[in-house]
Amino acid sequence: MAGQYESVKLVGDNIVEYFAMAVIVATLTGAFAQVAFPYPFSPVPVTLQTVGVYLGGLLLGPVWGGLALLLYALVGTAGAPVFANFGAGLGVITGPTGGYIVSFPIAAAVIGGLVHRRVKPRPLDTVSIPLQVIGMLVGLTVIYAIGSVWLAASTDQSLVSGLIEGGVVFVPGDLLKAVAVISLVTGGHLARISFVE
Amino acid sequence: MITYEYGTTLLHQLDPRSKLLVQFGFAFAAVTTTEPAALVTLTLLAIVALTLARLSVFRVLWTYRFVLLLLGLAPLFASLKFGSPWIALEQAPPSILAGYQVVLVLFISAAYVKTTPVRETRAAIQRHVPGKAGQLLGVGVGLVFRFFPVLLRDVRRARLALRARGGDVLSTRERVRRLSLLTIEQAFSRGERLALALRARCFSWNPTLPQLAFTAPDYLFVVIGLVLVGWGVLQV
Numbered sequence A: 001m002a003g004q005y006e007s008v009k010l011v012g013d014n015i016v017e018y019f020a021m022a023v024i025v026a027t028l029t030g031a032f033a034q035v036a037f038p039y040p041f042s043p044v045p046v047t048l049q050t051v052g053v054y055l056g057g058l059l060l061g062p063v064w065g066g067l068a069l070l071l072y073a074l075v076g077t078a079g080a081p082v083f084a085n086f087g088a089g090l091g092v093i094t095g096p097t098g099g100y101i102v103s104f105p106i107a108a109a110v111i112g113g114l115v116h117r118r119v120k121p122r123p124l125d126t127v128s129i130p131l132q133v134i135g136m137l138v139g140l141t142v143i144y145a146i147g148s149v150w151l152a153a154s155t156d157q158s159l160v161s162g163l164i165e166g167g168v169v170f171v172p173g174d175l176l177k178a179v180a181v182i183s184l185v186t187g188g189h190l191a192r193i194s195f196v197e
Numbered sequence B: 001m002i003t004y005e006y007g008t009t010l011l012h013q014l015d016p017r018s019k020l021l022v023q024f025g026f027a028f029a030a031v032t033t034t035e036p037a038a039l040v041t042l043t044l045l046a047i048v049a050l051t052l053a054r055l056s057v058f059r060v061l062w063t064y065r066f067v068l069l070l071l072g073l074a075p076l077f078a079s080l081k082f083g084s085p086w087i088a089l090e091q092a093p094p095s096i097l098a099g100y101q102v103v104l105v106l107f108i109s110a111a112y113v114k115t116t117p118v119r120e121t122r123a124a125i126q127r128h129v130p131g132k133a134g135q136l137l138g139v140g141v142g143l144v145f146r147f148f149p150v151l152l153r154d155v156r157r158a159r160l161a162l163r164a165r166g167g168d169v170l171s172t173r174e175r176v177r178r179l180s181l182l183t184i185e186q187a188f189s190r191g192e193r194l195a196l197a198l199r200a201r202c203f204s205w206n207p208t209l210p211q212l213a214f215t216a217p218d219y220l221f222v223v224i225g226l227v228l229v230g231w232g233v234l235q236v
Helices: A013-032 A049-078 A090-094 A098-116 A129-154 A159-186 A189-193 B016-032 B036-052 B057-063 B065-078 B089-115 B118-128 B131-164 B172-200 B216-235
Strands: none
Touching: A013 A049, A013 B131, A013 B172, A049 A090, A049 A098, A049 A129, A049 A159, A049 A189, A049 B118, A049 B131, A049 B172, A090 A098, A090 B016, A090 B089, A098 A129, A129 A159, A159 A189, A159 B065, A159 B172, A189 B172, B016 B036, B016 B089, B016 B118, B016 B216, B036 B057, B036 B089, B057 B065, B057 B089, B065 B089, B118 B131, B131 B172
């Protein structure tokens, strides 16, 4: 293999910082995907996975948040058991729930774009709380839009029944998670963690 | 759970790139076809792949049982009709067929996952995705893989601690809130240490990568992958 012997090009300090946080958000999404909590109406376990998407968009902004969730999808496809129930592999992406995973980077980028409106994330205490909440709800809508179309396509059903299956299975639990994260936002907890100066 | 397991099978010895090509080709061919004859061929291919990977069909099905549950529910939802007579049973068979295609791709990807260490896939990403994006994605895949067990342990410990302090009596929403906050704080302090460690180790845009090299069987698999892709294209 051709080794590289010219001088080392160091990655800038700022980029290292954002990149490390993107790695952490991607990993946290994987760990959260394994935390199932009981939800009476759902035939599949409801996990904390989408919390990672909110974190990516809110704390890292559109580019680094999007990269974080893209990393999550890539690592799972490459074989690390980071998808729900320790799933991994391309088959999960082409499967009925693959659309949700594919939608995560887009949703994180949308949330980041709405909340920060630039590449470099702002400190969260300078962004109004209603805007953060709206960003999360728009992100959730993106996840369901892409996820349901994918579910309908991968199981050859009509879009409407795909929306119903996805909705019946996932929406109640996801609303609950959104409410929990919103309370972290309104309590100022995320602003405290927000690492940008 | 199916993850990489050490082995000396033919699939283990292949270059990750030829396996990736077969995998994507297979997925493409499987989702574009509805011909019964084509599905039989793909089923045979999937069984060969599982046999080569020394993986049982039942283990794969059990691993992905929740995916199968969703696939099983799909025909029921597909046969719903809005308006009299409310049920359209003729819409169930296409849905079952589509679900079967998904299962076939699950078989192939399980064989890939069991026979390919993540570091090899990471090397393929870093080598072939151009520019700085490729570097960040490649290193990122490696780091996420490394950190996953660590953060998973953090989350579990936080959960236990919450339970030990009477967390069970709290509402689900409150438990989700506390658990997220606790683990996010911990994870971000790990992130800060990671950034420092990366800088201390001269994290660069041009590192030396692990070796990847094609051997004779790889070319055969590249041909199989290309044939599958071509087949998929013909069916579009």
